[in-house]
Amino acid sequence: MAEVPGSIGEVEEMLARQDYICGRALATVVFLSLRLGRPLFMEGEAGTGKTEIAKALAAGLGRRLIRLQCYEGLDASSAVYEWNFPAQMIAMRAAEASGGAASREALVAEMFSEAYLIERPLLEAMRPGPGGAPVLLIDEIDRTDEPFEAFLLEALGDFQVTVPELGTIRAEEPPIVVLTSNRTREVHDALKRRCLYHWVDYPDVERELAILAARVPEAQARLSQEVVAFVQRLRDADLFKRPGVAETIDWARCLLALDAVALSPEVIADTLGAVLKYQDDIARMQGSEAARILAEARAEIA
Ligand SMILES: Nc1ncnc2c1ncn2[C@@H]1O[C@H](COP(=O)(O)OP(=O)(O)O)[C@@H](O)[C@H]1O
Ligand SMILES: [Mg+2]
Numbered sequence: 001m002a003e004v005p006g007s008i009g010e011v012e013e014m015l016a017r018q019d020y021i022c023g024r025a026l027a028t029v030v031f032l033s034l035r036l037g038r039p040l041f042m043e044g045e046a047g048t049g050k051t052e053i054a055k056a057l058a059a060g061l062g063r064r065l066i067r068l069q070c071y072e073g074l075d076a077s078s079a080v081y082e083w084n085f086p087a088q089m090i091a092m093r094a095a096e097a098s099g100g101a102a103s104r105e106a107l108v109a110e111m112f113s114e115a116y117l118i119e120r121p122l123l124e125a126m127r128p129g130p131g132g133a134p135v136l137l138i139d140e141i142d143r144t145d146e147p148f149e150a151f152l153l154e155a156l157g158d159f160q161v162t163v164p165e166l167g168t169i170r171a172e173e174p175p176i177v178v179l180t181s182n183r184t185r186e187v188h189d190a191l192k193r194r195c196l197y198h199w200v201d202y203p204d205v206e207r208e209l210a211i212l213a214a215r216v217p218e219a220q221a222r223l224s225q226e227v228v229a230f231v232q233r234l235r236d237a238d239l240f241k242r243p244g245v246a247e248t249i250d251w252a253r254c255l256l257a258l259d260a261v262a263l264s265p266e267v268i269a270d271t272l273g274a275v276l277k278y279q280d281d282i283a284r285m286q287g288s289e290a291a292r293i294l295a296e297a298r299a300e301i302a
Contacts, residue, residue, distance in 0.1 A: 004034045004061065019214040020049070020056035021207055029198045030057065039156055039177035041192055044200030047244020049211075050180040054137035063176065064134040068121035070144045076151040080161050082118045091116075112165035123161055126171040133173040142181040146188060153191050202235055203245060211245055216252045226263045227252050229297035231275065237293075239281045250274045265291040 005011045011034075012027040022030070030053070033040040042050045058065035068079055088111045095107055119127070125136040138152065155161055156177060160170040179195060181187050203211060205228055212224045219227075227248060235242045243251075251274040260267045268290045276282045285293075 005031065007031070014060040015053070015056050016214075018056035018059045020052060021203075021210045021214055022049075022053070023203075023207060026053070026198060026200070029196050033196045034176065036196075037174060039179055039195040041179045041181070041187075041195035041197045042200050043181045043183050043187075043197070045202070045242065045244060046182050047246035048200045048202060049245055050182075050200050051137065051139055054135055054139075054178040054180075057176065057178065058135035058137075061135070061176070062131040064129040064131070065137060066121050066125045066134050066175070067137045067139055070138065070140045070142075070148075072143055072145070074144050074148055076148060079120055079148075079151075080122045080155075081120050081163055083112070084116045084118050088116050114166065117163070117166070122155055123163075123169065125175040125177075126159065126161060126169055128172055133171065133175045136175040136177045138177065138179045140182055141179050141187055141191075142184045149188050149191050153188075153194065156194060202232075202242075205229065205232055208232070208245065208248060212248065212252055215249050216256070218256055219252045220261060222262055223255060223260065224252065225301050226294075226297060227255065229300055230263060230268075230293060233293050233297055234275065234285070237285070239276070239284070240278045241276070241281060243275045247275045247277075263294055263297075265294060268294065 005014050008024065008027045008031045011031045012022060012024070015022050015027070015030075029040060032038070042053065044050055054067075055065060057063075091111065092107070121136065125134055127134075141149070141152075158170075159174040160168050162168045177195075179191075202208075208228045208231070209224055212219060212228060216224070231243055231248045231251070251271060254271045254274045255263075255267065258267065258271070265287070269286060272282050272285060272290070276285060
């Protein structure tokens with residue numbers, strides 16, 4: 001098996017090299033998940049860095065990242081494999097035209113061989129990669145339904161998938177599995193129980209500043225501090241959708257693009273769409289409310 005970090009501190013450092021800033025608690029579950037070979041289940045609000053951690057982990061470990069993006073109506077078979085129907089048709093026509101002597105059985109066996117198999121994420125993840133087993137990201141599992149969960153539970157249980165025409169394909173080395181959920185619904189206990197669970201919360205001021213420093217290094221300290229203090233206050237406000245870390249980063253980039261060196265009520269009004277994505281939330285934060293929050297944020301920094 002390829003090298004994995006030997007301590008929680010090493011996990012933190014490895015992720016930091018990928019510009020992913022994680023707290024001790026997250027580094028601990030990542031470490032344990034690698035050490036024990038258990039899937040990592042991360043739940044939290046949108047934009048808190050759940051998807052990104054799988055990317056950082058794959059890059060840090062030098063593994064392939066295989067992503068299964070979940071959606072409503074995703075069914076088990078299309079998550080595993082598909083037959084390359086057009087290629088099968090062409091090959092059949094060619095066989096017919098040449099009037100070859102191949103028996104019907106031989107032809108069918110040929111058509112349903114690996115040459116015509118299109119691997120989808122769950123099957124791909126069973127294949128070894130150059131640096132070792134890949135990282136399998138099963139993203140936004142809450143978007144699928146219970147039958148799919150049940151199927152996943154089985155696939156993750158023994159790390160094997162079955163293609164009826166080919167038989168069972170088993171991972172020599174199990175993939176490193178990361179599941180995420182934005183918690184639009186509760187994921188079933190049975191699936192959670194198989195995993196190590198971590199709730200990904202919004203970062204505190206200090207960590208969010210570190211994230212900005214890593215992701216938007218061009219931003220001056222003053223601008224970053226004001227942006228973070230402002231966004232942190234927005235998260236306590238009565239909003240329909242609270243801004244995530246992704247929004248903080250976007251906002252800082254927008255402000256830089258406008259050459260802003262500090263926040264002002266005007267510049268906030270012009271750029272609020274980078275932070276808030278619902279008109280009601282934006283309307284609530286326009287004008288005097290933004291000025292009030294900015295004053296509070298400044299007082300806190302000073
Ligand atoms: N701890 C972190 N360190 C560095 N960047 C982060 C962190 N958390 C979030 N981000 C940034 O926020 C963006 C959105 O994160 P993402 O993983 O897509 O959120 P989620 O999957 O939770 O909705 C990422 O592209 C990344 O740039
Ligand atoms: Mg995500």
